[in-house]
Amino acid sequence: MITALPLLIALILDALLGEPRVLWDRVPHPAILMGRAVAWCDRRLNFGSTRRIKGVIALLILTLSALLIGLVLMALPGQIIDVVILTILLAQKSLAQHVTAVASALRLSLGDGRKSVAMIVGRDTADMLPDAVARSAIESAAENLSDGVIAPAFWFLIGGLPGLMVYKITNTADSMIGYKTEKYRDFGWAAARFDDLLNLAPARLAALMIAPFNWQSIAKDAKLHRSPNAGWPEAAMAQTLDIALSGPRSYDGEMRNFPFVNPRGRRMLAPNDIDDATHILWRTWAIALAATAILALL
Known part of the structure; x- marks a missing residue:
């Protein structure tokens, strides 16, 4: 039986402990192991013709393996294993720490800020x-709040550890091969589309939790984003802070003229705005915690 109690405990433990380096310097983090599995499929299957079909096969291998692992773990007695796996795979404290580090680095110098933000985004940062x-x-904060906290919690409540594991391997695959480049356009298509599907509800739930009273304007601004899901938490964050997010940026030396989300918002941003975004991360976490506590009591 799937209950909310393990999630409630895990949300608290993750907020307190984060990702202790003393542990993950000695053993590989499960996310690292998932990344190795995706990389193995990439090496073994991403070549020649019919890459889209091979990408579907890769996704099936990954998700069915994750599902099986989740079923085995769920069959173990007690709920301790649920708490442990959830605590490891939730990313609230580590997200807040990484985002706060960018603000601190940017206060030191622009160069430090560029180096720090390069650790959490995939775009070109050298000339930022x-x-x-x-x-x-701030964009990374909003998107990863949905991907790293709300979505894992959502899929655990829906499908227990099997649901959580399938979501995490899919999200990992999307982050590694879900690009519209020559190498991954076909091979990563299945992973990208399935990740879009799995994030459909959590992204909108995250937006609702960030800004519960601006739904109509958030829905309008979310359509301006290139992603069908990331635009929702980003639009909610942008409207809450009254700033413009997304907009033009460079990938692999090529400038992409993306539209701004919440284009009416302020565009000159500073470290204090990052601090405000971090506060919103923790406020949303508190809302998630309260909602989970209610579910646990019910």
């Missing part, structure tokens, strides 16, 4: 101006 560094950190 201070406002672009701050904007990138």
